[in-house]
Amino acid sequence: MGAYRLTTAFLVLGATLYYGPLVFAVEGADQDYLAGFAQAFTSSTNVDFALNIMWVSLLGFVLVGGWLFIRAMNSASRNMDTGRPISHDQPQDAQTLTPAS
Numbered sequence: 001m002g003a004y005r006l007t008t009a010f011l012v013l014g015a016t017l018y019y020g021p022l023v024f025a026v027e028g029a030d031q032d033y034l035a036g037f038a039q040a041f042t043s044s045t046n047v048d049f050a051l052n053i054m055w056v057s058l059l060g061f062v063l064v065g066g067w068l069f070i071r072a073m074n075s076a077s078r079n080m081d082t083g084r085p086i087s088h089d090q091p092q093d094a095q096t097l098t099p100a101s
Helices: 002-030 032-040 047-081
Strands: none
Touching: 002 032
16 A cells, blocks of 8 residues: 555656646746746756756666666576576486387
């Protein structure tokens, strides 16, 4: 239940961060009292701010990709460890060594 709540919270946060600038900056550009907001959320006027957002996003992407890679490698090694061990000291069963007639 905790993972569902966390996922829902992230979805709401992402939707808010997407729709907030969309509605107030793009649609509100015609309004005089929203002109400052529209200019603040335009990447061509705030290049440094947009660049920092890009670097933070790239860092998050790399961290999530690394975490998924490590989980996949741990899962693969765990599945390989549960297999039947190979014993080189004992001879194989006699039935498997006889050729079929």
